[in-house]
Amino acid sequence: xxxxxxxxxxxxxxxxxxxxxxxxxxxxxxxxxxxxxxxxxxxxxxxxxxxxxxxxxxxxxxxxxxxxxxxxxxxxxxxxxxxxxxxxxxxxxxxxxxxxxxxxxxxxxxxxxxxxxxxxxxxxxxxxxxxxxxxxxxxxxxxxxxxxxxxxxxxxxxxxxxxxxxxxxxxxxxxxxxxxxxxxxxxxxxxxxxxxxxxxxxxxxxxxxxxxxxxxxxxxxxxxxxxxxxxxxxxxxxxxxxxxxxxxxxxxxxxxxxxxxxxxxxxxxxxxxxxxxxxxxxxxxxxxxxxxxxxxxxxxxxxxxxxxxxxxxx
Numbered sequence: 001x002x003x004x005x006x007x008x009x010x011x012x013x014x015x016x017x018x019x020x021x022x023x024x025x026x027x028x029x030x031x032x033x034x035x036x037x038x039x040x041x042x043x044x045x046x047x048x049x050x051x052x053x054x055x056x057x058x059x060x061x062x063x064x065x066x067x068x069x070x071x072x073x074x075x076x077x078x079x080x081x082x083x084x085x086x087x088x089x090x091x092x093x094x095x096x097x098x099x100x101x102x103x104x105x106x107x108x109x110x111x112x113x114x115x116x117x118x119x120x121x122x123x124x125x126x127x128x129x130x131x132x133x134x135x136x137x138x139x140x141x142x143x144x145x146x147x148x149x150x151x152x153x154x155x156x157x158x159x160x161x162x163x164x165x166x167x168x169x170x171x172x173x174x175x176x177x178x179x180x181x182x183x184x185x186x187x188x189x190x191x192x193x194x195x196x197x198x199x200x201x202x203x204x205x206x207x208x209x210x211x212x213x214x215x216x217x218x219x220x221x222x223x224x225x226x227x228x229x230x231x232x233x234x235x236x237x238x239x240x241x242x243x244x245x246x247x248x249x250x251x252x253x254x255x256x257x258x259x260x261x262x263x264x265x266x267x268x269x270x271x272x273x274x275x276x277x278x279x280x281x282x283x284x285x286x287x288x289x290x291x292x293x294x295x296x297x298x299x300x301x302x303x304x305x306x307x308x309x310x311x312x313x314x
Contacts, residue, residue: 151280
């Protein structure tokens with residue numbers, strides 16, 4: 001990957017307590033609203049120094065250390081482009097929040113290297129005004145779904161909604177229920193996967209269960225067992241990138257169709273799947289305006305429903 005040209009401003013400050021122990025790339029991403037890839041590029045180009053010493057992307061930063069960062073020149077943030085996003089469904093909308101049902105092939109927000117449609121771009125194209133909090137390309141976004149994962153997302157439209165929802169996600173009070181079709185049969189049929197996740201040690205585009213990674217907790221229940229797979233209901237306690245996919249793969253029961261994490265390509269082809277069978281099925285949170293608990297549910301998209309029918313009758 002080419003180095004980031006370092007032609008921008010230099011920022012210097014002490015590492016805040018909230019980033020104590022974080023990897024450098026993760027800390028830079030959080031501090032400046034960058035993607036992890038862009039943050040890693042800055043470190044690889046010698047653009048980050050901790051206590052006067054150049055630091056690599058995996059260096060752990062300590063609270064109180066002196067951090068100097070040379071940010072790349074103009075356009076660190078990717079601009080939001082208003083667009084029409086086919087299949088993006090508005091589930092709920094008021095002055096504070098908009099809840100969407102995200103189709104496959106759509107990212108949550110713009111990011112370097114992604115030229116496809118985004119939820120934020122689709123909302124802008126449909127005339128929605130969202131919160132101005134957060135990095136410019138992520139305004140209003142308080143959580144994300146993978147490009148290949150469908151289902152429910154909430155986006156903040158007001159400043160109070162952004163603050164409230166960020167707090168709820170941080171405090172793990174948001175109810176996030178997924179449905180996943182996993183290969184084989186999990187033993188036990190219901191349980192908890194408590195295993196730390198971080199970037200894969202050799203594959204930049206993947207994540208893995210890694211000693212010293214971020215705490216990651218996934219609760220699952222088997223709803224129905226088929227000859228070759230199990231339909232699971234999954235409750236996320238934490239929200240790491242690719243968490244469900246990584247945890248199921250670590251158990252050797254990857255999501256059906258998830259070739260990135262070891263799924264059987266023959267089974268995926270037989271079911272007509274070109275992505276993981278994973279759907280953000282239900283989302284519940286305290287409404288930032290009314291203070292009431294609200295819950296939304298999304299039906300399976302046609303390709304997942306069809307695959308489920310096929311495996312149930314196999």
